[in-house]
Amino acid sequence: MSDQPWLPTLITSTPQEGYELAIKLSRMGVKSTQPNVELLKKMRPDYAENADSLTKASQVIAINFQTVAAANNYWR
Amino acid sequence: MSDQPWLPTLITSTPQEGYELAIKLSRMGVKSTQPNVELLKKMRPDYAENADSLTKASQVIAINFQTVAAANNYWR
Amino acid sequence: MSDQPWLPTLITSTPQEGYELAIKLSRMGVKSTQPNVELLKKMRPDYAENADSLTKASQVIAINFQTVAAANNYWR
Amino acid sequence: MSDQPWLPTLITSTPQEGYELAIKLSRMGVKSTQPNVELLKKMRPDYAENADSLTKASQVIAINFQTVAAANNYWR
Amino acid sequence: MSDQPWLPTLITSTPQEGYELAIKLSRMGVKSTQPNVELLKKMRPDYAENADSLTKASQVIAINFQTVAAANNYWR
Amino acid sequence: MSDQPWLPTLITSTPQEGYELAIKLSRMGVKSTQPNVELLKKMRPDYAENADSLTKASQVIAINFQTVAAANNYWR
Numbered sequence: 001m002s003d004q005p006w007l008p009t010l011i012t013s014t015p016q017e018g019y020e021l022a023i024k025l026s027r028m029g030v031k032s033t034q035p036n037v038e039l040l041k042k043m044r045p046d047y048a049e050n051a052d053s054l055t056k057a058s059q060v061i062a063i064n065f066q067t068v069a070a071a072n073n074y075w076r
Numbered sequence: 077m078s079d080q081p082w083l084p085t086l087i088t089s090t091p092q093e094g095y096e097l098a099i100k101l102s103r104m105g106v107k108s109t110q111p112n113v114e115l116l117k118k119m120r121p122d123y124a125e126n127a128d129s130l131t132k133a134s135q136v137i138a139i140n141f142q143t144v145a146a147a148n149n150y151w152r
Numbered sequence: 153m154s155d156q157p158w159l160p161t162l163i164t165s166t167p168q169e170g171y172e173l174a175i176k177l178s179r180m181g182v183k184s185t186q187p188n189v190e191l192l193k194k195m196r197p198d199y200a201e202n203a204d205s206l207t208k209a210s211q212v213i214a215i216n217f218q219t220v221a222a223a224n225n226y227w228r
Numbered sequence: 229m230s231d232q233p234w235l236p237t238l239i240t241s242t243p244q245e246g247y248e249l250a251i252k253l254s255r256m257g258v259k260s261t262q263p264n265v266e267l268l269k270k271m272r273p274d275y276a277e278n279a280d281s282l283t284k285a286s287q288v289i290a291i292n293f294q295t296v297a298a299a300n301n302y303w304r
Numbered sequence: 305m306s307d308q309p310w311l312p313t314l315i316t317s318t319p320q321e322g323y324e325l326a327i328k329l330s331r332m333g334v335k336s337t338q339p340n341v342e343l344l345k346k347m348r349p350d351y352a353e354n355a356d357s358l359t360k361a362s363q364v365i366a367i368n369f370q371t372v373a374a375a376n377n378y379w380r
Numbered sequence: 381m382s383d384q385p386w387l388p389t390l391i392t393s394t395p396q397e398g399y400e401l402a403i404k405l406s407r408m409g410v411k412s413t414q415p416n417v418e419l420l421k422k423m424r425p426d427y428a429e430n431a432d433s434l435t436k437a438s439q440v441i442a443i444n445f446q447t448v449a450a451a452n453n454y455w456r
Contacts (some may be wrong), residue, residue: 007396010454016083019101023108025399025445027130029410029438032403034428047431051123055132058105063141063442065101071454074086074147092159094189095177099184124186127199131208138215141177150223151185168235171253175260200262203275207284208259214291217253224240226299231306244311251336276338279351283360286333290367295327302314302375320387323405327412344405355427359436362409366443369405377450378390 010071018072022065029060086147094148100142105136154187162223174217181212238299250293257303270290314375322376326369368376390451398452402445409440 006028012018034040047053069075088094109121110116123129145151153203164170186192199205221227234256240246262268275281297303309331316322338344351357373379386408414420424443427433449455 003127005394005396007399008394010395010449011456014081014084015086016081019083019104023105026397026438026442029403030434032407032441033434033437039429039435043429043431043434045095046392047435049115049119049453051119052132053135053432053435054106054109054116054119055123055129056432057109058102058440059136059139060435061104061105061108062136062143063439063446066139066143067442067446067449067454069086069143069147071449071456074143076087076147091162092157095159095180096187099181110158116226125191125195125220127195128205128208129190130185130195131199131205131212133185134178135212135215137181137184138178138212138219143217145162145195145219145223150219152163152223166233166236167238168233172257175257180259195301201267201271203271204260204281204284206268207275207281207288208256209261210254211284211288213257213260214254214269214288214295218295220289221238221295221299226295228239228299242309242312243314244309247311247332273305276342279347279348280357280360282334282337282344282347283351283357283364283375285337286330286370287360287364287367289333289336290330290364290371294367294371297371297375304315304375312425318385318388319390320385323387323408328411328431353419353423355423356408356433358413358420358423359427359433359440361413362435363407363440363443365409366406366440367410370443370447373390373447373451378447380391380451 005031010068013067013073015072015075018068018075019061022068025068026057026060026065044048054063086144088144088148091145091148091151094144094151095137095141098137098144101140102133102136112135162220164220164224165219165225167224170220170227171213171217174213174220177216177220178212180210238296240296240300243297243300243303246296246303247293249288250289250296253292253296254285254288312370316372316376319376319379320372322372322379323365324367325366326372328363329368329372330364390448392448392452395452395455398448398455399441399445402441402448405444405448406437406440445447 029041046075048060087099106116123133162174174184199209240249258268275285316325334344351361392401410420427437
């Protein structure tokens, strides 16, 4: 991971921004295991054109969205 | 994702509307990884006619429904 | 999903009724992706006679039961 | 499921009894999808002798144990 | 499971002991489905030398650690 | 696991450090099942070059991040 802070806060203005942060968290989980961006791009068709892989990706986002939503007290 | 806000709030009037929002969140998770709608339609038989894929889809909805239900204080 | 409300409330009288609601939620997750009931029936042997598929189905019920149990304050 | 109530309460005396209840909940999730006990027995070697299947079974128990533990306020 | 209580409490002195309890809970989930220890030993290479199986095992531990950490109020 | 404490606390200064702790927890879950570091290194291409394996790894991190984030009261 880069020296630049990529996750300064879990607080967002809106649920949608929270969802986008959940997507970012999910991608950082992938990058922390495979930091080679070129390799990740090559793998893209393996999951982006596979229905089950997309469902799995959506699941990771859903788990991270639980965290972000709780952090923001559900934007109530 | 489009410029139009698609997730203005997690609050819904009824549990059922909350469940429908959970379905929407699950689909947005897929679309965020594969935005090509034509490709998604082509993949549809891959999961919509496969029992395990349907169970996995139901699982993502269940996780998102946990978030929406908590946001709505379970519509108590 | 039909026009009839199928999820008017998450509140149940007993834990067991809550568990049955969790089963219902899990099935609605499947139906929301594949509304064709005839097709779902045809797929039944694919998962109902496969140990791993049954475990996966039990997992979705477990996730939904978490939601229903929290909604009912665990019937304490 | 039988007419006899099998889940009268989520409250248990000890964490270990709570864990046993989590096992029971996991099995009822399987039985709710496949009520034929003879068929379930025949499938037993498919998962009881497969490492990944055992891990998956342990995961469902872990999810149900979260629910039971929360219901019991973690037996604190 | 043996007559000896193996889970007297979810409370631990430190986060690390809590993590070790989460490992124990994950293993008991496996043993509750397959109590034959000799068979479990034979299966060991099936998962201990398979990257995805190790990830799955780590996931079950993570779920159990959520429970143990909450029980201990996160050792705050 | 070594005699050195590797998990003295779940508290971190920032969300990003919390995320890094979640990565560490996920790896310790793998190591607790397969402590042989040489073997783990050999397996690395099996998952680090496989899209679904990377998604699964990201999921375990997401689950552990839920725990760490709650422990830190979401760094609010």
